[in-house]
Amino acid sequence: MLAPVVHILPLATLRRERLLPVPGRVIARMDQKVTSLDVVAEAHYGQEHVLIDVARLFGVQPEAAQRLIQVKAGEMVTKGQSIAQRMGFVPQILRAPGNGLVILVGDGAILMEGGEETFELRAGIPGRVTRQIPERGVEITFNGALVQGVWGNGLIGLGVMLPVITAPDELLSLNQMDVGLRGSILLAGHCNDPEALQAAGDMPVRGLILGSLSPDLISLAAQAQYPIVVVDGFGLRPMDSAAYQLLTTNAKREVTINAEPFDRHTGVRPEILIPLPVTQEPPLPRDVETFAPGQPVRLTRAPHAGEVGTLAKLLPGLTALPSGLHVAAAEVRLDSGEQIVVIPLANLEVLG
Amino acid sequence: MPASLVDANSLLAVDVGTVTSRAAFFDVVEGHYRFIASGNAPSTASAPFRDVSEGVSQAIENLQMITGRKFLGEGHNLIIPASEGTGVDTFAATISAGPALKTVVVGLLGDVSLESTQRLARSTYARVVDTIGLNDARKPEGQIDNLVRLRPDLILIAGGTDGGAERSVQRLMEIVGLACYLLPADKRPALLFAGNQKLTDEVKKSLLPLTSSFSISSNLRPGIDTEDLQPAQRALTELYIQVRRSQMNGVDELNTWAGNTLMPTASAEGRIIRFLSQVYDSSKGILGVDLGASAATIAAAFNGELTLGVYPQLGLGEGLANLLRYTSMENILKWIPFEIPAEAVREYLFQKSIYPASLPATPEDLSIEQAVARQSLHAALKSASKDFPRKVRRAAFGLTPYFEPILGAGSVITRAPTLGQGLLILLDAIQPMGITTVILDQNNLLPALGAAASRNSILPIQVLESGAFLGLATVVAPYVNARPGTPVLQARLINQNGNESLMEIKQGELEIMPLPAGQSGRLYLQPYHNADLGFGPDRTREDGIPVTGTVMGLVIDARGRPLRFPEDGARRCEIIKKWLWTVGG
Numbered sequence: 001m002l003a004p005v006v007h008i009l010p011l012a013t014l015r016r017e018r019l020l021p022v023p024g025r026v027i028a029r030m031d032q033k034v035t036s037l038d039v040v041a042e043a044h045y046g047q048e049h050v051l052i053d054v055a056r057l058f059g060v061q062p063e064a065a066q067r068l069i070q071v072k073a074g075e076m077v078t079k080g081q082s083i084a085q086r087m088g089f090v091p092q093i094l095r096a097p098g099n100g101l102v103i104l105v106g107d108g109a110i111l112m113e114g115g116e117e118t119f120e121l122r123a124g125i126p127g128r129v130t131r132q133i134p135e136r137g138v139e140i141t142f143n144g145a146l147v148q149g150v151w152g153n154g155l156i157g158l159g160v161m162l163p164v165i166t167a168p169d170e171l172l173s174l175n176q177m178d179v180g181l182r183g184s185i186l187l188a189g190h191c192n193d194p195e196a197l198q199a200a201g202d203m204p205v206r207g208l209i210l211g212s213l214s215p216d217l218i219s220l221a222a223q224a225q226y227p228i229v230v231v232d233g234f235g236l237r238p239m240d241s242a243a244y245q246l247l248t249t250n251a252k253r254e255v256t257i258n259a260e261p262f263d264r265h266t267g268v269r270p271e272i273l274i275p276l277p278v279t280q281e282p283p284l285p286r287d288v289e290t291f292a293p294g295q296p297v298r299l300t301r302a303p304h305a306g307e308v309g310t311l312a313k314l315l316p317g318l319t320a321l322p323s324g325l326h327v328a329a330a331e332v333r334l335d336s337g338e339q340i341v342v343i344p345l346a347n348l349e350v351l352g
Numbered sequence: 353m354p355a356s357l358v359d360a361n362s363l364l365a366v367d368v369g370t371v372t373s374r375a376a377f378f379d380v381v382e383g384h385y386r387f388i389a390s391g392n393a394p395s396t397a398s399a400p401f402r403d404v405s406e407g408v409s410q411a412i413e414n415l416q417m418i419t420g421r422k423f424l425g426e427g428h429n430l431i432i433p434a435s436e437g438t439g440v441d442t443f444a445a446t447i448s449a450g451p452a453l454k455t456v457v458v459g460l461l462g463d464v465s466l467e468s469t470q471r472l473a474r475s476t477y478a479r480v481v482d483t484i485g486l487n488d489a490r491k492p493e494g495q496i497d498n499l500v501r502l503r504p505d506l507i508l509i510a511g512g513t514d515g516g517a518e519r520s521v522q523r524l525m526e527i528v529g530l531a532c533y534l535l536p537a538d539k540r541p542a543l544l545f546a547g548n549q550k551l552t553d554e555v556k557k558s559l560l561p562l563t564s565s566f567s568i569s570s571n572l573r574p575g576i577d578t579e580d581l582q583p584a585q586r587a588l589t590e591l592y593i594q595v596r597r598s599q600m601n602g603v604d605e606l607n608t609w610a611g612n613t614l615m616p617t618a619s620a621e622g623r624i625i626r627f628l629s630q631v632y633d634s635s636k637g638i639l640g641v642d643l644g645a646s647a648a649t650i651a652a653a654f655n656g657e658l659t660l661g662v663y664p665q666l667g668l669g670e671g672l673a674n675l676l677r678y679t680s681m682e683n684i685l686k687w688i689p690f691e692i693p694a695e696a697v698r699e700y701l702f703q704k705s706i707y708p709a710s711l712p713a714t715p716e717d718l719s720i721e722q723a724v725a726r727q728s729l730h731a732a733l734k735s736a737s738k739d740f741p742r743k744v745r746r747a748a749f750g751l752t753p754y755f756e757p758i759l760g761a762g763s764v765i766t767r768a769p770t771l772g773q774g775l776l777i778l779l780d781a782i783q784p785m786g787i788t789t790v791i792l793d794q795n796n797l798l799p800a801l802g803a804a805a806s807r808n809s810i811l812p813i814q815v816l817e818s819g820a821f822l823g824l825a826t827v828v829a830p831y832v833n834a835r836p837g838t839p840v841l842q843a844r845l846i847n848q849n850g851n852e853s854l855m856e857i858k859q860g861e862l863e864i865m866p867l868p869a870g871q872s873g874r875l876y877l878q879p880y881h882n883a884d885l886g887f888g889p890d891r892t893r894e895d896g897i898p899v900t901g902t903v904m905g906l907v908i909d910a911r912g913r914p915l916r917f918p919e920d921g922a923r924r925c926e927i928i929k930k931w932l933w934t935v936g937g
Contacts, residue, residue: 301712347713
């Protein structure tokens, strides 16, 4: 049976395409080393449009209005510039309401684009530019440790990771918010304290990595001005031991926290990336696995949610669960002890 | 379409869901179409595959193992037509996988064309992200900017009766056209126009080049008081498939295998429900409910008139993270047979939205999942019932109309640990009235039959009559205004062997009279206190009602409509446990 895979890897190679939403200019050069916050491409596009209905304003038919328009598509206009004129005893002049680009002229109307902004595409992951995609973006290759999460608030941060926990089930509290943590990326267990989230933003920190988050705080976390990644899920559950061990081992290193929201359809996930030197490029992680004995697995639902273990045996046929469901299941030896538990395959994801 | 079984063909039908891909095989056995077997595999529509083919192939391979018949040849190609016991003669496919289409609806007036367009959007896996109408307070440029920002997958335009308003529709089209023009070519939406037919040439000329797929159907509001959704629904079905073809790998191939008849799962379910309501003459409606990860689907047909409601926001997958926008926590908690903090339910909703395929392993987790299922299905039916024809028969305003039968699908119902639990989810969520039969689609055959119906009208009927669906219960639900504990009904069942059983039912009770599958009998009902069984207050059929045995037998649901719960938490838990115990735990 096909198995979902989540990456918690001490050393891996990642190749990621970073693409502009609209065509633009690629800034990063081939082989350039980039941090996650470096701008690799940019695009200019208008944020606001203005539709000027010349025919209606002059009180004429669209065909007639068309002849009175003085600007063409693609032309830049400045505020106050005459864009249409109607002759007569009292000539009527229509002026541009602001600076902008004429996008379209037709049917006696003008569509202008104003409020141009530059969209800057950041690298998102640290690494080396290994491919340029003309007008769209780049491919970046990363070497280092990788931990994928399940929830992110859409921001990117870069900084030194400092643990504020000594055990994976510790709660993040307000009194842990020491000024010495300012500018760092915090590694914490569970958070159910809105004041702790608020204080982290006030310091400010450059990011927060949580094992789990209270569902009551999701909207607060989503609005935070610093990136937040949740590794395991919602509700009081410890950070899984694989992620905890990997992250604490790399404490005080510079890490990137890319809190992209989890999108099951595209496969985009929030990630924590820790660049590490390599002599030989490690293999690309496998995105597709089938369940097999010996695989490290993470348990996603109660009981044992968030625990990590090894798939010991795939059980034949269907297995009865305490809930009464009969499902495909496996025996899993939990890392937390030598306990072997029976878990539905649907509640397992392979760590790889 | 075969005129007779001489032309009969075997059929392989595939359904691609968000969580599971399913393959079902039908063939002729002793002169009749039969469902033979089905095979399942995890869906591969999402990452990392983002290609439905792998999941479909695995489901078919699973089916091959079960049947011993080979369907796939070299390179995982479908063997079609059948030859010497391998392959299959016809292939049908349906799909519900993928995020709901981001949809913008455009029309003139809120209670006319916009309302109909909203209803049209509800007939497929769509999420309405903006509505543009005449009474929109925004400036045109504000509407354009919002469309550009939203990047919809689909735009539905209606407005103007035939021969009616033109200029206002043209103005709306202008806004849509400008927004589409501003979008990058690869991000342009699909578009369906179902408005004033006088404008179709103009719409085609101006909007076709600016859209990824384009369709025109007849006016869904040809007159101010007339609504005709069917042609637009058909066009939308095709457009939905076009969008999926551009979004997901493997959909094109699936459509080719199906001879360009790939359908959205909900449309196929709707088609078979409408078909059944035409075939089986009934003064009641026919109801099909499907609670899946992608959506909650309600298909109700009254004399061939279908109301199809697809509610992605009420599905048991990713949508759960936002479920509390559409229902309250209290309405979920009330179904759970033990005291549990709201926090636990919130955790469940968010965790399940991350892992839609995960399963409840503990009794507590199962209770939460089933409570959520009840409330999602109830909310979906409540929403869909606003679109039911006004003339449908109901015991009282706001109650579920009379249906016969009710078909239930979706693994939370059909794969519940006991059949009684599946039945109770349906009874609690639907709260049926009068006398009805509850049938389970355990093998998810409804979409397959719906997809096959256009090419083979014999197959659905013969499969339905073959026992491929599970007759779960005959339900008797009186409507009565009486105090709990008041006798409201006497039921006397005489089975085919002449054995008689008698039961007096009090208001508030849920009782079962066994009548096993394969047996039949006659049921004599005597209502009291103006109890209405669908014949009118205190009225009954003196000659009795013929009943056929089902796995759960005759279920008499006198718990009251709508269902009410004691305010005392402990008492509420006790009652729910008692109901559960009555249906077998």
